[in-house]
Structure formats: C-alpha cells, structure tokens
C-alpha cells in the first residue's frame with residue numbers, strides 16, 4: 001500500500017470533527033481547476049456515502065471542461081448564489097478548505113468563509129499555509145490536493161466508500177495538476193493510487209480526453225495564433241512570453257478555459273526555462289507562469305504581482321494595463337537570472 005505521510009494527530013482531530021458533524025461544506029479556490037474541483041467532489045462523494053449532508057461551494061462556476069465530473073452540476077458557485085452559499089457556510093458543522101493555503105484565495109467568498117463558526121479543515125499542497133483552520137493537512141511536496149484527499153480517505157478507513165464517481169473526481173485532480181503525469185509525477189505512490197482508482201472502474205483515457213484534450217475550433221485557432229504570432233523569447237533570461245490582449249481574445253470568441261495549457265507549451269523549447277502568459281481580462285491582467293527545474297515562478301509571481309503558487313506553476317493578477325504589466329515583468333527578469341542553470 002501507499003506510504004503514510006499525514007500526521008496521525010491531524011487525522012485523529014479530523015476523525016473526531018467528522019463524528020460530530022452532519023452538515024458539511026467543502027470549499028476550493030477561485031477559478032477552480034481540475035484539482036480544486038476533483039478533490040472537492042471526490043471528498044464530497046465519500047462523505048455523502050457515510051451519510052453526511054455535503055455541499056461543494058466554489059467561489060465561481062465550475063469550468064466547462066470539468067462539468068462532466070459526477071456531482072459537478074450540484075456544486076454551488078458563490079458568485080451566482082451568494083446568499084444561499086453564505087447561509088450554507090453559516091449553518092455548516094464543518095468546513096473543508098481544499099487546494100488553497102489562505103482565505104484570500106476564495107476571493108469574494110472570504111468573509112462568508114471566515115464568518116462561519118464551523119471548525120475548518122485544510123487539505124492542501126501550496127507553500128506557506130496560513131493559520132486559519134483547526135485541522136491543517138498541508139503537504140507542499142504532494143503533487144495534488146486530490147492525492148492528499150485520497151490519502152486522508154484511506155487514513156479514515158473509508159477506502160471502501162470510494163465508488164467510481166469519487167474515483168473519477170480524484171483521478172481528474174491528480175492528472176490535471178501533473179499535466180497528465182508529465183511533471184511533479186515521479187512519486188511511486190501516484191501509480192499505486194492510479195491502479196486502485198482503475199480497480200474502482202474509472203476510464204482514465206476518457207477522463208483525459210474530456211478534461212485535458214477537448215477544445216473548440218476557435219480555441220484551437222486562438223492557441224495557434226498565440227504561438228504563431230504572439231510568442232516572444234528573451235534568450236538572455238531563458239524566458240518565453242505570450243500576451244493576449246482583449247482584442248485578440250475577442251477576435252477568436254474567447255471563452256474561459258480556451259487557453260488552458262497554453263503557458264506550458266513554450267517549455268518544450270530546450271532554451272526556455274520559464275514561460276509567462278499574460279491575458280487581458282475585463283478587470284485585470286491574469287498572470288500565469290510555468291518553469292522547469294529549480295526556477296521559482298512562485299517567487300516571481302509573489303514578488304512582482306502579489307500572487308503565488310508552486311515552484312513550477314504559479315500565477316497572480318495585475319490591476320493595470322497590459323503595457324505596465326509587461327514592463328514590470330521585463331524590468332524584473334534580471335533579478336531571477338541567478339536561478340537559471342549555469343551555462
């Protein structure tokens with residue numbers, strides 16, 4: 001079986017909290033990705049199977065490419081049902097915080113979350129978790145929160161309660177946070193867990209096709225345009241940059257999720273160590289970064305854009321114009337040359 005990495009005291013506390021609770025709310029971060037949704041729904045299925053009344057609340061809607069996951073349509077978007085979601089949080093006996101490390105990652109839901117008197121349980125793999133939960137299961141070395149949720153379920157002796165639906169959600173999170181097991185994916189336990197999930201009946205190839213390899217024609221053309229016309233290289237800093245302005249997005253009828261995975265593509269170039277994608281959204285510039293090796297894009301995102309994330313995958317938001325954002329980025333590049341591999 002898989003190794004035991006989670007502290008027994010956290011598991012004990014969680015077990016006691018679960019015993020005393022009936023109404024459970026599971027929350028995840030803003031613009032939820034496959035891991036946020038997969039871990040939340042996976043846990044929801046298992047807690048539902050032991051008779052709990054469980055609701056998943058995300059700060060905003062489940063993205064289209066994840067709506068096939070069992071239970072996704074029952075998840076509540078705080079942005080659309082603010083009052084109802086706040087009431088659920090207020091009347092919950094227990095609140096889970098999955099795939100985020102600090103309350104501000106739930107954006108406008110922060111107040112409703114922090115106003116809830118229910119004990120909170122964090123399960124997450126981002127660095128530097130804040131102290132805002134009674135139980136803190138934080139493992140930055142874990143490749144996904146979904147993998148941690150699987151571990152927690154096993155430690156609670158609920159493995160038998162994982163049905164096919166739960167397994168699909170957990171697998172989806174493990175897969176998306178490792179780029180279909182192409183990075184952060186050398187941990188042998190990962191493959192033991194995948195084998196167990198396959199035995200629960202998942203079709204991993206179908207989940208990949210739905211969650212990671214489905215695009216509209218216009219999205220495909222937008223990605224082609226981005227690589228063909230908008231990719232800029234900064235060889236002296238081993239950096240690649242793609243900026244998509246509002247007009248670009250409009251031209252290709254951009255919908256949320258259409259450029260998912262775009263930021264990873266320049267990393268295929270051997271000379272590129274880190275890749276930046278800037279997207280002009282209506283209210284801000286969305287910053288997305290990916291890197292290879294030890295190049296800390298979480299540090300760049302934090303120091304330059306007040307964001308954060310993981311060593312090799314991070315993001316942030318910039319309030320201002322695209323031009324200002326690009327200028328900040330360009331001016332800061334030399335600060336991070338020290339992290340490039342020696343030539």
Ligand code: 5GP
Pocket residue numbers: 033126287288289306307308309310313314315316317
């Ligand atoms: P993405 O580029 O896919 O939006 O984000 C990659 C990772 O960076 C996410 O999994 C998340 O950990 C982190 N991240 C993205 N945006 C933000 C942000 O605004 N603030 C923080 N702290 N982390 C972010």
Ligand code: MN
Pocket residue numbers: 035036099125144145177
């Ligand atoms: Mn994650």
